[in-house]
Amino acid sequence: MTAQLFTPVELGGVTLPNRIVVSPMCQYAAVDGSAQPWHQVHYGMLAMSGAGLLCLEATHVEREGRITQGCLGLYSDENEAALKPIVEWVRGWMPQVKLGIQLAHAGRKASAQRPWKGGGPLTQADAPDLPWTTFSASSLPYDPAAKWHTPVALDAAGLRRVKQSFVTAVERSARLGFDLVEMHGAHGYLLHQFLSPLSNTRSDEYGGTMEKRRRFPLEVFEACRKAWPRDKAMGIRLSATDWVEGGLTIEDTIETARQMKALGCDFVDASSGGNSPAQKITVVPGYHVPFAARIRREAGIKTWAVGVITEPQQAEHIIASGEADCTAHARSFLVDPRWAWNAARALGVETPALPLPAARGGSILAFKPQPGMAKAAE
Numbered sequence: 001m002t003a004q005l006f007t008p009v010e011l012g013g014v015t016l017p018n019r020i021v022v023s024p025m026c027q028y029a030a031v032d033g034s035a036q037p038w039h040q041v042h043y044g045m046l047a048m049s050g051a052g053l054l055c056l057e058a059t060h061v062e063r064e065g066r067i068t069q070g071c072l073g074l075y076s077d078e079n080e081a082a083l084k085p086i087v088e089w090v091r092g093w094m095p096q097v098k099l100g101i102q103l104a105h106a107g108r109k110a111s112a113q114r115p116w117k118g119g120g121p122l123t124q125a126d127a128p129d130l131p132w133t134t135f136s137a138s139s140l141p142y143d144p145a146a147k148w149h150t151p152v153a154l155d156a157a158g159l160r161r162v163k164q165s166f167v168t169a170v171e172r173s174a175r176l177g178f179d180l181v182e183m184h185g186a187h188g189y190l191l192h193q194f195l196s197p198l199s200n201t202r203s204d205e206y207g208g209t210m211e212k213r214r215r216f217p218l219e220v221f222e223a224c225r226k227a228w229p230r231d232k233a234m235g236i237r238l239s240a241t242d243w244v245e246g247g248l249t250i251e252d253t254i255e256t257a258r259q260m261k262a263l264g265c266d267f268v269d270a271s272s273g274g275n276s277p278a279q280k281i282t283v284v285p286g287y288h289v290p291f292a293a294r295i296r297r298e299a300g301i302k303t304w305a306v307g308v309i310t311e312p313q314q315a316e317h318i319i320a321s322g323e324a325d326c327t328a329h330a331r332s333f334l335v336d337p338r339w340a341w342n343a344a345r346a347l348g349v350e351t352p353a354l355p356l357p358a359a360r361g362g363s364i365l366a367f368k369p370q371p372g373m374a375k376a377a378e
Helices: 037-047 077-093 156-176 190-195 215-227 250-262 289-299 312-320 331-335 339-347
Strands: 009-011 014-016 020-022 053-060 098-104 180-185 233-239 267-271 302-305 326-329
Touching (some): 020 339, 037 053, 053 180, 156 180, 215 233, 215 250, 250 267, 250 289, 312 326, 312 339, 326 331
Parallel strands (some): 053 098, 098 180, 180 233, 233 267, 267 302, 302 326
Antiparallel strands (some): 009 014
C-alpha cells in the first residue's frame, strides 16, 4: 500500500507531487526587504529536501509592515530584482519543485527586534531613525506592559493603501513565477488583528461583529485572488483560535474559511495564537491538527496541518485519516534538510529520481525500498 503522504494533491490548478510542505520560516537576513546570498543558500538547500512544496518565508508587502529590519519584502522593484535570481536558480536546478510565497503585513507587531536580540519592540536606542510607525485595526498595542508601540488605526486611505500593497506584491509574485501564494492571516499579524476582537475595537464597517471584523481580510483576499492567475493556487494561513477567553474561536475561523473559499481560496493553513501575550497554549505533537480537521470537514476546504509534526508515521496518519490534505513542517527541515527523503525511506516508499539540468545529466536522490524494509502502516 502506498503511503498517502506521498500521493499527489491538487491545490487550485497546481498539483504537488506529495503532501509535504516546507513551511515559511523567517530568516531575518534581508536588507531593506531584499534577499541576500544567505537566501540562495537556504532555499537551495530546502529545494533539495524532497518536499512537494517549498514556501518562502513571510514576505512583507510594505516597508512599515516588516516584523524586523531583517525581514524579506516584496514592496519595491529592488526587492523583486533581488528575489528573481534566487527563484530562477532553484528552478534551474530543481525544476520539479513547486514554489510558494507567504505574503504578510505585521501590523502592530512590526518594528520589532530580531529574535536573537530579544524580539521585543525596537527603540530609539537601537538607531536614531527607529522605531518606525506601525498600523493596525485599532490603536491598541500588542503588549502595553512590554512597551510595545501604539499603532495608528488605519483610516479609509490607509485601508486602500494596504490592500493595494498586497495586490502589488501578488503581481510581483506572479512575475517571479511562483506557483502558490499564501496570505498570512495568523499569528497576530495585520489580517489577524482585524479578525480578532482582542485587537479590533473599531465602530465602523470594519469592526464590531465578527462579520464586520472579517470584512477587510475578505476584501484583501478577494482583490489578491483577482490579481493572481486562476491556474495557480492561493490560500491563507489562519489562527484558528486566540487561546484567550473572549478572543477568536474555531467556530469563527470555520466561517471565515467558508467565506474565503467562496472567493476562490484553495486551502487553509491552520495554525493558532500569536495575537495576545495572555494566550495559554499547551504545545504537544500535532496540537493544531484538530483545527485543520474541523476546518476541512465543516468548511469543505483543503487544509494544511502544522505544529510539532516531526515523525513520518505521524504525518502519514494525519493524511491517511483525512484530518488534513498536507502536513507543513518547519523545524523538522532545519534539523534534517532531507526530512522528506528520509520519511519516504521510513515509510517504504519508492521516490522518483530528481533530474539535474540537461547540461549535467544524470539523476539524484532516487530511493527504492529494499526487501525486508518496513512498509507504510496499513
